[in-house]
Amino acid sequence: MGVDGSPPWSPGPGLPSVSGMISLTGLTKRFGGRLAVDDLTLDLKPGKVTGFLGPNGAGKSTTMRMILGLDRPSAGTALVGGVPYHELRNPLRTVGALLDARAVHPGRGVRAHLLALARSNGLPASRAAEVLEEVGLAQVARRRAGTLSLGMSQRLGIAAALLGDPEVLMFDEPVNGLDPDGVRWVRHLMRSLAAEGRTVFVSSHLMSEMQLTADHLVVIGKGRLLVDAPLSEVLASGSVLVRSPHAGELAVRLLATGVRVERRGENALLATGTTIERIGDLAHEAGIRLHELSPHEASLEQAYQELTDGSVEYQAGV
Amino acid sequence: MTTMAAEWTKLWSVRSTWWCLLSGAALLIVGAVTIGGGTATEYLREGVPGMRVPVGEQVISAVSLAQFALVALAMLTVTSEYASGGIRQTLQATPIRGRVLAAKALVVAPVLLVYGTLSGTVAALATYLTLAHPLFGGLARLSPGELALDLLRLGVVVALAGVMTIGIAAAVRSAAGTLTIVFMLLMGLPLVMVMTGLPFLVDLSMRFPMFAGLAFMDSSVNMTGGPMPYGPLEGLTWLVGWTGAALGAGYAVLRARDAT
Numbered sequence: 236m237g238v239d240g241s242p243p244w245s246p247g248p249g250l251p252s253v254s255g256m257i258s259l260t261g262l263t264k265r266f267g268g269r270l271a272v273d274d275l276t277l278d279l280k281p282g283k284v285t286g287f288l289g290p291n292g293a294g295k296s297t298t299m300r301m302i303l304g305l306d307r308p309s310a311g312t313a314l315v316g317g318v319p320y321h322e323l324r325n326p327l328r329t330v331g332a333l334l335d336a337r338a339v340h341p342g343r344g345v346r347a348h349l350l351a352l353a354r355s356n357g358l359p360a361s362r363a364a365e366v367l368e369e370v371g372l373a374q375v376a377r378r379r380a381g382t383l384s385l386g387m388s389q390r391l392g393i394a395a396a397l398l399g400d401p402e403v404l405m406f407d408e409p410v411n412g413l414d415p416d417g418v419r420w421v422r423h424l425m426r427s428l429a430a431e432g433r434t435v436f437v438s439s440h441l442m443s444e445m446q447l448t449a450d451h452l453v454v455i456g457k458g459r460l461l462v463d464a465p466l467s468e469v470l471a472s473g474s475v476l477v478r479s480p481h482a483g484e485l486a487v488r489l490l491a492t493g494v495r496v497e498r499r500g501e502n503a504l505l506a507t508g509t510t511i512e513r514i515g516d517l518a519h520e521a522g523i524r525l526h527e528l529s530p531h532e533a534s535l536e537q538a539y540q541e542l543t544d545g546s547v548e549y550q551a552g553v
Numbered sequence: 554m555t556t557m558a559a560e561w562t563k564l565w566s567v568r569s570t571w572w573c574l575l576s577g578a579a580l581l582i583v584g585a586v587t588i589g590g591g592t593a594t595e596y597l598r599e600g601v602p603g604m605r606v607p608v609g610e611q612v613i614s615a616v617s618l619a620q621f622a623l624v625a626l627a628m629l630t631v632t633s634e635y636a637s638g639g640i641r642q643t644l645q646a647t648p649i650r651g652r653v654l655a656a657k658a659l660v661v662a663p664v665l666l667v668y669g670t671l672s673g674t675v676a677a678l679a680t681y682l683t684l685a686h687p688l689f690g691g692l693a694r695l696s697p698g699e700l701a702l703d704l705l706r707l708g709v710v711v712a713l714a715g716v717m718t719i720g721i722a723a724a725v726r727s728a729a730g731t732l733t734i735v736f737m738l739l740m741g742l743p744l745v746m747v748m749t750g751l752p753f754l755v756d757l758s759m760r761f762p763m764f765a766g767l768a769f770m771d772s773s774v775n776m777t778g779g780p781m782p783y784g785p786l787e788g789l790t791w792l793v794g795w796t797g798a799a800l801g802a803g804y805a806v807l808r809a810r811d812a813t
Contacts, residue, residue: 300641300811300812303641303645303648304644304645304648305641305644305645305811305812306811306812307811320648321648321649323648325555326645326646326648327645327646330645332645334641335638335641337637337638338637338638338639338641338642339637339638339639339642340563340567340633340634340637340639341637342567342568342569343563343566343567344566347562347563347566348566350562350566351559351560351562351563351566352559352642352646354555354558354559354561354562355555355556355558355559355643355646355647356555356646357555395642
């Protein structure tokens with residue numbers, strides 16, 4: 236038994252999947268007169284990487300802080316495994332979070348920082364060394380946190396999140412300041428944490444990063460939920476690129492079937508709201524030669540742009 | 554218990570703790586020796602036969618200043634976390650906020666109690682050895698039983714000052730704000746009030762932590778020339794009252810405000 240009567244800490248993947256669910260219901264946060272988070276309702280499920288996207292000031296960090304019990308919601312609830320965060324005993328064993336990599340006492344040693352966290356939740360001191368090894372910081376265990384580079388600080392923050400071997404992991408902009416190797420490492424880490432059945436919730440402003448990492452996307456703008464859907468669905472709102480010497484004629488026929496068509500230069504069209512198969516068949520029936528017929532996947536970047544247009548809090552005057 | 558273990562680890566893993574302890578002891582020793590030397594010189598000049606300089610009293614007089622180094626130690630356990638943002642990690646690990654505040658107080662108080670008493674002992678010995686020198690006429694008076702009680706009370710006073718500081722720091726969060734308020738309670742305000750000479754204000758000033766602590770340590774140094782208006786026990790009561798109020802304020806803010 237642990238010091239405070241809790242069961243002894245045990246490593247390994249025997250993770251009950253239901254308890255790793257995060258449920259937000261009508262979650263709202265008001266700062267003065269401004270709504271930072273507006274009536275957010277969604278479930279984050281285990282075994283997936285859920286990407287959390289939104290422009291600066293959209294309320295991503297505030298949402299994460301409310302889940303962690305750091306900010307008190309103005310209305311609504313945030314539950315982890317069915318209970319509010321503050322009711323978790325030894326919460327680091329359930330939820331690991333990296334909010335701000337630089338939020339460590341600069342004068343405290345890397346290992347001491349983790350050791351204090353481990354002790355606070357009755358975790359064995361050996362966990363500090365284990366997670367340092369895992370994130371590749373074993374060499375700098377004795378250095379003071381203030382002397383670390385931003386990339387190393389990110390790794391230390393990730394080490395702290397992993398300390399309690401939690402079922403839920405939340406990362407706020409984890410690849411900030413990491414070199415390409417580090418970015419790949421984080422990507423792989425997220426994937427493998429989700430593959431172990433954990434709930435992984437990652438915010439990022441790097442849309443391209445999410446495209447490579449996330450299974451599911453949550454997009455918010457001005458604190459309001461815009462999208463809560465699988466990544467594939469968000470991307471499938473794409474269109475088809477057609478090149479043909481008779482592009483004009485094809486465009487007319489496509490428009491007649493209710494497809495939205497956009498002219499891309501002399502010989503090319505961008506058709507939205509149809510499929511490659513239907514365009515191919517149509518062209519064949521009409522005897523129109525095609526030089527190219529390819530899926531034009533909206534990059535997540537583009538999809539995101541369309542989604543958040545009009546919900547940007549701080550916009551540069553262009 | 555686990556929260557206290559974490560606070561203990563955090564306390565000893567930053568250099569500022571050691572610097573505060575070191576300067577606290579240095580201030581206390583140098584202060585006590587200087588004040589003792591001054592008193593002895595005065596007695597010698599006045600030539601009062603039979604006058605002796607009680608060692609404990611000199612150490613107690615030096616606490617008024619030296620305690621601020623120990624107050625800084627207590628303050629930093631809270632304000633350094635707000636300054637760095639580490640408080641968010643602390644509250645993630647221990648979301649029951651009262652438990653965090655209690656753990657900080659329960660870790661800092663015994664450290665200051667023991668350290669205050671020990672460094673007071675060193676200061677008393679240094680003062681005694683200095684005053685035993687013929688230069689000061691060998692005027693030192695040291696009665697072990699009395700001194701032991703003085704030093705123990707000194708430890709209690711700095712421990713309570715530390716806990717009061719933790720409460721204030723949790724309420725205002727910044728180091729500058731905390732130091733200002735603590736300084737005002739432990740020195741600034743009561744001194745100003747005494748200096749006005751207005752009976753009402755002088756009387757009120759005696760209830761401030763500064764004079765309450767001195768009263769508890771059975772010191773007669775109250776800047777008024779008269780005796781303390783109350784005894785050691787009432788002094789302790791006022792001190793505990795101030796400490797409780799500060800902790801209460803800290804707890805209320807810690808609970809109500811977002812931890813950003």
